[in-house]
Amino acid sequence: MIKKEYGNNVVPAFPPKKIFTLTPAEVDQRREQLEKYMQAEAACIVTTLNTHKEVVIVIVVIWLIRSRDCSLLEETQQIPTEEVQLEIYLSNGQKVKVNILTSDQTEDVLEAVASKLDLPDELVGYFSLFLVQERGDGGCTYVRKLQEFELPYVSITSLHSPDFHIVLRKSYWDTAYDSDVMDDRVGLNLLYAQTVSDIERGWILVNKEQHRQLKSLQEKGSKKEFIRLAQTLKYYGYIKFDPCITDFPEKGCHVIVGAGNNELNFHVKLPSEQMKEGSFKVTRMRCWRVTSSVPVANGTANPSSSSKCDVKLELAFEYLMSKDRLQWVTITSPQAIMMSICLQSMVDELMVKKSGGSIKKQMQKKRLNGSFQRSDSQQAVKSPPLLTKLSSVSLRGLSSSNSASDISGNDFHGNYAFEGIGDDDL
Numbered sequence: 001m002i003k004k005e006y007g008n009n010v011v012p013a014f015p016p017k018k019i020f021t022l023t024p025a026e027v028d029q030r031r032e033q034l035e036k037y038m039q040a041e042a043a044c045i046v047t048t049l050n051t052h053k054e055v056v057i058v059i060v061v062i063w064l065i066r067s068r069d070c071s072l073l074e075e076t077q078q079i080p081t082e083e084v085q086l087e088i089y090l091s092n093g094q095k096v097k098v099n100i101l102t103s104d105q106t107e108d109v110l111e112a113v114a115s116k117l118d119l120p121d122e123l124v125g126y127f128s129l130f131l132v133q134e135r136g137d138g139g140c141t142y143v144r145k146l147q148e149f150e151l152p153y154v155s156i157t158s159l160h161s162p163d164f165h166i167v168l169r170k171s172y173w174d175t176a177y178d179s180d181v182m183d184d185r186v187g188l189n190l191l192y193a194q195t196v197s198d199i200e201r202g203w204i205l206v207n208k209e210q211h212r213q214l215k216s217l218q219e220k221g222s223k224k225e226f227i228r229l230a231q232t233l234k235y236y237g238y239i240k241f242d243p244c245i246t247d248f249p250e251k252g253c254h255v256i257v258g259a260g261n262n263e264l265n266f267h268v269k270l271p272s273e274q275m276k277e278g279s280f281k282v283t284r285m286r287c288w289r290v291t292s293s294v295p296v297a298n299g300t301a302n303p304s305s306s307s308k309c310d311v312k313l314e315l316a317f318e319y320l321m322s323k324d325r326l327q328w329v330t331i332t333s334p335q336a337i338m339m340s341i342c343l344q345s346m347v348d349e350l351m352v353k354k355s356g357g358s359i360k361k362q363m364q365k366k367r368l369n370g371s372f373q374r375s376d377s378q379q380a381v382k383s384p385p386l387l388t389k390l391s392s393v394s395l396r397g398l399s400s401s402n403s404a405s406d407i408s409g410n411d412f413h414g415n416y417a418f419e420g421i422g423d424d425d426l
Helices: 002-006 024-047 053-066 072-078 106-117 121-126 152-157 175-182 185-200 208-220 223-231 336-354 359-368
Strands: 083-089 095-101 127-134 140-145 164-170 244-246 253-260 263-269 275-281 285-293 312-322 325-332
Touching: 083 106, 083 152, 095 106, 106 121, 106 127, 106 152, 106 164, 121 127, 121 175, 121 185, 121 359, 127 152, 140 336, 152 164, 164 185, 175 185, 175 223, 175 359, 185 223, 208 223, 253 336, 285 336, 312 336, 325 336
Parallel strands: 083 164
Antiparallel strands: 083 095, 127 140, 127 164, 244 253, 244 325, 253 263, 263 275, 285 312, 312 325
């Protein structure tokens, strides 16, 4: 598309492929060539093609496929198919070791984990695998949800870092689905461990009285009551992202974004040091896009001198601020892709509900179509459930000073409700 519009000399030639297997030196050379090619295309977008949104989307899709290492496909082709052991983390830090093939896709690995935990088939679809990076401060960053076509073993080993691991976490947003999960002992333990973890890391807002009630329920071993109380707390079920930058309500504002309850929640620090909070409902978003760019100096980009840290990712969505007034809101964050995945899954869930469907019905349909059939080797793995000790999970390091009322006075004006406009208007 670029060549058709601007001529063949705008971007460099695509690095040629070779018929025979590449040597390690040739792999490194092609990796560097592809890196420069992608950065040159991104620079072209920034400098001359910023009005061609379809080209931006194409470049971003290619960049996502390339992921962190543009030779990932070549590395995948060189990895022999063999049985390996892969560690999957639970929310409480416990590790589940599953025997898989290097060629197994995300769906296969998820099935293996479910089998090892003795999680029923009908609940597998309520959970997903996420790539997570541990931070130096003890926190963690959710990098992305593993896609169905991915090979988890290749994805995690290609990162060459012990800071990354794969976590099992619920993948739905509507708390009504919690009842389905809690009806099963293993499902209940998984959801309980995740809830405790989210409270400990501050993702769920808890005040002193709520903290006391949670501790009491925990000491009694009342997991269902613990979760039901947590469901009433602010930000239950949200995924929180690392601090980043937004242009709303002013350019250059520092913001902490949370995804949940069919919305993106903003906790913004204005240039005046004032704190504000507001939410953007997914039902009021007309569209959104993820774009990437490299720095431009004197009108031209220098791909060869740009490091991976220089590449900026942005999530921008067009939002119905008031009747007949749409406005673009931009978030600049390395987690822009993960935010976009969250938005898409919220929309997908809303569409399923609108059509009268549910996660359980989708799983039943998959099984009837032949998907999610556990292999004989997976069915044979029936060791005692690994979640029997989750009742020992405790609420460590909770801040009892946080309260929903502490920030309720700093809401964005007009973002929670608009007169005469329903959530289904878009």
